[in-house]
Amino acid sequence: MSRESNNGKGIVFQWPGAYRNSDSIRIMEPDADHPNGYVRIYNSHNQPVDFSLKPSGDDLTHIPEDEEGPFPDLPIEP
């Protein structure tokens, strides 16, 4: 399921029933440092993860939308 923020600056895709940020992908609108927007991916433990789906620092868990390479699989268990 997806849900857009009140001000339209982001959209969350999350498995129904998931808690907090867990099992979600959130796509955010562009800002000064992310001219094409960025993506945050959360694992099942409510942790932001990097492009390889490992918990990491801020610089690696704010994934530019124009990141090249294969996008990771959605970390959601059906």
Place this chain on the structure above:
Amino acid sequence: MTDLTLTEQSDRWLLPVAAQQVTRCCADYAAVLLLIQNGIEFAIEADFSLTLPTGQRHVLKPGDDDGLALAPILSVRRRNVAQGVAFKDGRLVLDIDDGSRIEVPAARRYESWNLTGPGGLLVVSTPGGDLSIWTARHGDARG
């Protein structure tokens, strides 16, 4: 049912955490997490300050390797929040009932903090100093 209403004022949002106890403090990989009695949780990812009632000020860095340096935040465990404010420029201020204060500035490049709660409530301090808000959906108890 818990009231999870955010109250808007000219430059800020009052968060529904007043008179609620901090029931959990923990350090995640790159964040400090504070769980509040009513199910709201703060994830603080940027460097932030904790000012104790004595006036002593600690700057805590959730992204650093030294986890023990985050220990002062444990002082708010079991305390009640007096007031929680999310400023529209992205700052977060949590006043604790013992006189402590947690202040999280907005960050230029990354999200500095977020709040999650029941019903899909989500507030994010976005890069550059702004807020994105997903209000709670009535009747959805999901955390």
